[in-house]
Amino acid sequence: MSISPEFALIHRHFAGCAPPNFLALGIGDDAALLPWPVADAQRRGNPPPAGQKAALAITTDTLVAGVHFFADGDPAALGWKALAVNLSDLAAMGARPVAFLLALTIPKADEQWLRPFVEGLAQCARAYEVALVGGDTTRGPLAITITALGEVPWGEAVRRSGAQVGDDLWVSGQPGRAGLGLAIRKGQLADSLCGAAEWLAALDRPIPRVALGLALRTVAHAMLDLSDGLTQDACHLVEERPELAVVLKEEWLPLAPLLDGGAPLALARTALLAGGDDYELLFTAPATARAAVLTASKTSATPVHRIGSIEPRSEGEPLMLKTTAGAMTPLTPRGWDPFREES
Amino acid sequence: MSISPEFALIHRHFAGCAPPNFLALGIGDDAALLPWPVADAQRRGNPPPAGQKAALAITTDTLVAGVHFFADGDPAALGWKALAVNLSDLAAMGARPVAFLLALTIPKADEQWLRPFVEGLAQCARAYEVALVGGDTTRGPLAITITALGEVPWGEAVRRSGAQVGDDLWVSGQPGRAGLGLAIRKGQLADSLCGAAEWLAALDRPIPRVALGLALRTVAHAMLDLSDGLTQDACHLVEERPELAVVLKEEWLPLAPLLDGGAPLALARTALLAGGDDYELLFTAPATARAAVLTASKTSATPVHRIGSIEPRSEGEPLMLKTTAGAMTPLTPRGWDPFREES
Numbered sequence: 046m047s048i049s050p051e052f053a054l055i056h057r058h059f060a061g062c063a064p065p066n067f068l069a070l071g072i073g074d075d076a077a078l079l080p081w082p083v084a085d086a087q088r089r090g091n092p093p094p095a096g097q098k099a100a101l102a103i104t105t106d107t108l109v110a111g112v113h114f115f116a117d118g119d120p121a122a123l124g125w126k127a128l129a130v131n132l133s134d135l136a137a138m139g140a141r142p143v144a145f146l147l148a149l150t151i152p153k154a155d156e157q158w159l160r161p162f163v164e165g166l167a168q169c170a171r172a173y174e175v176a177l178v179g180g181d182t183t184r185g186p187l188a189i190t191i192t193a194l195g196e197v198p199w200g201e202a203v204r205r206s207g208a209q210v211g212d213d214l215w216v217s218g219q220p221g222r223a224g225l226g227l228a229i230r231k232g233q234l235a236d237s238l239c240g241a242a243e244w245l246a247a248l249d250r251p252i253p254r255v256a257l258g259l260a261l262r263t264v265a266h267a268m269l270d271l272s273d274g275l276t277q278d279a280c281h282l283v284e285e286r287p288e289l290a291v292v293l294k295e296e297w298l299p300l301a302p303l304l305d306g307g308a309p310l311a312l313a314r315t316a317l318l319a320g321g322d323d324y325e326l327l328f329t330a331p332a333t334a335r336a337a338v339l340t341a342s343k344t345s346a347t348p349v350h351r352i353g354s355i356e357p358r359s360e361g362e363p364l365m366l367k368t369t370a371g372a373m374t375p376l377t378p379r380g381w382d383p384f385r386e387e388s
Numbered sequence: 389m390s391i392s393p394e395f396a397l398i399h400r401h402f403a404g405c406a407p408p409n410f411l412a413l414g415i416g417d418d419a420a421l422l423p424w425p426v427a428d429a430q431r432r433g434n435p436p437p438a439g440q441k442a443a444l445a446i447t448t449d450t451l452v453a454g455v456h457f458f459a460d461g462d463p464a465a466l467g468w469k470a471l472a473v474n475l476s477d478l479a480a481m482g483a484r485p486v487a488f489l490l491a492l493t494i495p496k497a498d499e500q501w502l503r504p505f506v507e508g509l510a511q512c513a514r515a516y517e518v519a520l521v522g523g524d525t526t527r528g529p530l531a532i533t534i535t536a537l538g539e540v541p542w543g544e545a546v547r548r549s550g551a552q553v554g555d556d557l558w559v560s561g562q563p564g565r566a567g568l569g570l571a572i573r574k575g576q577l578a579d580s581l582c583g584a585a586e587w588l589a590a591l592d593r594p595i596p597r598v599a600l601g602l603a604l605r606t607v608a609h610a611m612l613d614l615s616d617g618l619t620q621d622a623c624h625l626v627e628e629r630p631e632l633a634v635v636l637k638e639e640w641l642p643l644a645p646l647l648d649g650g651a652p653l654a655l656a657r658t659a660l661l662a663g664g665d666d667y668e669l670l671f672t673a674p675a676t677a678r679a680a681v682l683t684a685s686k687t688s689a690t691p692v693h694r695i696g697s698i699e700p701r702s703e704g705e706p707l708m709l710k711t712t713a714g715a716m717t718p719l720t721p722r723g724w725d726p727f728r729e730e731s
Contacts, residue, residue: 076522077487077489077521077522079486079487079521079537081424081442081444081539099424101424101444101537103489103521103522103535103537104489104522105489105490105491105522105523105524105533105535106491106524107491107493107524107526107528107533108526109493109526109527109528109529110528111528112526112527112528113526143422144420144422146420146446146447146448146535147448148448148449148450148491148533148535150450150452150531178420178422178446179419179420179446179447179448180448181448181449181450181533183450183451183452183455183456184452184455185450185452185453185454185455185529185531186452186528186529186531188493188528188529188531190448190450190491190524190533192446192448192489192491192535194422194444194446196424
């Protein structure tokens, strides 16, 4: 789920509509959390009973042709990605994906397109053992909205806002690949580079880090998935925590693999720091949990990199870069804005 | 949720993906039903444990500008309707609506449009005590996808397929009004007719029959909500029951109120039988439950009409009309097809 200025407006209008204690967590995280079943008393504003065992994590994301994907792109990849990005939101809560609904808007009933789209979707559903439980098909400009449901033990979901001073900052896998894949698709980068196939795969068939998210559930203090770009998403970790800043350590950023793949330095750096669509997990954990993080990485077969730390905020800067030379400089969050006109 | 040929294709592709016992009820009804929490054993195909107390009912519907609504229409009414049609799906299961997610695609960030839209949405949310728990906003052609969640005691949800021979067929409120409202909007009917305001209100701000649905939970054998039109939706009641037919009794159809409002006979009849967007509940109940149905009607302050019965199917006709003269004639289901080009 994404928090745009528009959604903030929507949220403001709804303030006072929903009893504040009804939700474990509402708008503003990767997924909403609800106690379930919801007793009538809870609906009216009382906190969940002490014995509450399960939470329902639920998230929704829309992909629009021409905005989030190329309308003439591979429908199988699109089917995979539409589900994967929602599972990534659940992974970022430490929730186990269970089921999803598909609302599909297509210009016409075109089985040549629909068949591979559904096959890609089904591949992703099989890979992560989630069931298609319902949906809607309508005629209109091509767009895909998926709502995914997961479950998580009550009180154990990992939120965006849980970071603490002194926490390590970690990221999974290799952020920046999807951004370089997009650069290839746009003709800004040659598809003959040795990293090209990997970058395009990262763009087209992102891997939701479900197993890592589950393994980090009792380890991470805060977690989210990278959809807007590393710097912008890093700021989301401290959005509700004005006393905290995220410090990225330049020499720890996993830039070398992108350069090894043949990306020019400037583009690789931009893709790493501001490229969207990575769906890696960005999380914080106490320094005492380093071994536990590495164990989670190993059991989930997902690489992780320690790239910075959480520090007290000074001079109002939510995000700082500690350069290789040791200087601290503010970093302007940059990322992908779905309402910005594409250049 | 709607079952189009496209969704049937999607469903076929997914056959075998989801363990069959995992869902209480999947694609093909107004909402999906899941046991919740979902124990791991259940995910792998075992039926829910004997002590299962609650089901999660979940449904999603998309409204597309130019297909489901006029792009230049009243945004407040649109906000109301987008949520109301999803609550109607939950009502048709006998589920209590609890929460919803909003995935909104808009061409640009236009507060003049967004503010009344959200106000209409919030009005509906307040009226039915449902909480907005999350969502997504994206740029693109105007479309609204809402996913609504409800709860229902395990085993008590009312399905489409539960009709029995000899059941009475009932409908709530006044089907046909939305169709006449659409005729006014299209300039086919004068807006000076005395029924005009009521018909436009039915089109713009449909009333989901939540209280009636809850009151009928232990009374109705089968239930759905009217979205495609009475004749088409009536056929859905016997889609999985080839031994049953729906018989509409002409003299019982509530045509008079539409005529009293000034609608010409032919148009009133078409609107009643084939007009979509009514969101009334169509349900069956045993003849012995007539008093219980009327009590449910009274406690929910929702009028109901007995309009026919469920009979054994003969000669393959799922839908018959018993004319005022006593003749039985097959009735061709007609309704609104979201993939049909608008005339």
